[in-house]
Amino acid sequence: MPPMAFIESWSLASFLAPLHLLSYSALLGTELYQTFIVTKVCYQELPRSAFTTLQKRIFPLYFRGQSLLLLLTAATIPPYGPFTLQASKGNWIPFVIAGVTALLNLTVYGPRTRKIMIDRIHQETRDGTKSTGIDVELSDDMRAFNRSFSRNHAMSIHLNLISIGAMAWWGWKLASRLDIQSL
Template identity: 50%
Template sequence: MNPTLLNVFSTIHLLSYSTLLGTSLYQSFILTKLAYRSLPRSSFISLQKAVFPVYFRLQTGLLILSAVTVPPFGLPFGGWSLVTGRSKWDLIPFCVAGMSGALNLGVYEGRTRRLMLERVERDKRLRDSVATVYGAADSVERTEGPSDEMKRLNRLFSKNHAMCIHLNLVTMVAMLFYGWRLASRISIEVL
């Protein structure tokens, strides 16, 4: 392969992998935590509703770009180089991250968002109806506790949200493992 082309693909690979890992770590451990602490609940929910679909699509796109530019073969043979390369250990983290990312993007993110919105809507309807009758909507949930329907929604939301979190963590661990493998192959020449 042309050395210039190899350098271009290697650079794209390193940048896409670095962006994938950095974005995942920043979104998961910094941005979400800061937003949760700093924003009112309704604003936090609106932010999450807008951010996570984009985040999971970006994560998937960067994962694919990283996989198809794995050195030494680059884009034309990208996926094939993972399968036929010197070590199958480079294939495993991409498969694991790809499967967990696909589950998050295709299944759990949508379920979690839908359940989150159902909970908010149910809570809003309850507060509106109580405010109409009693004039004080804030104390109803505290005195009566959540309804059976709200408990069911909370349980489903918690289960799906936990899956999203764990699948995202699996993706990050797989990419950290690949980063360890990648770093062991990088050679630095001192001029």
């Protein structure tokens, strides 16, 4: 193929499509793996203190990575990158949903949950009891921390699941556009 023919056959869409597929796959794979595999295995296999230490370090990284991969995925939508989102509501709605939920976890519920988790550990030290003791009388402060943690953690979990659902919706739309006859 002569060099000029190669340049003429190159298009933005042919450059963006593989990048989009890779970034989307990394995003959804990371979300599913972190949510359903890593967290469950660590919760079951690690002592509570080690699990807490791991979670307070891994989730800020996860939420940042999720947000960056979401931006990269939106920026590489073929054929025109982010301008493709303007073509129809069906294109941008899953990205808005995933973006809002990821941003809330990155800036509000993730940090808040992490702080309360650390505050509970300090309160356990002050009280001399565990925050989840079955036959232990919990202090008023510990009960307040537990309620606050439960609310914020549940919100973070639900936001994460909504983000996964939005990206699965985008994956369905993406897959429905494949031309299987030419594969």
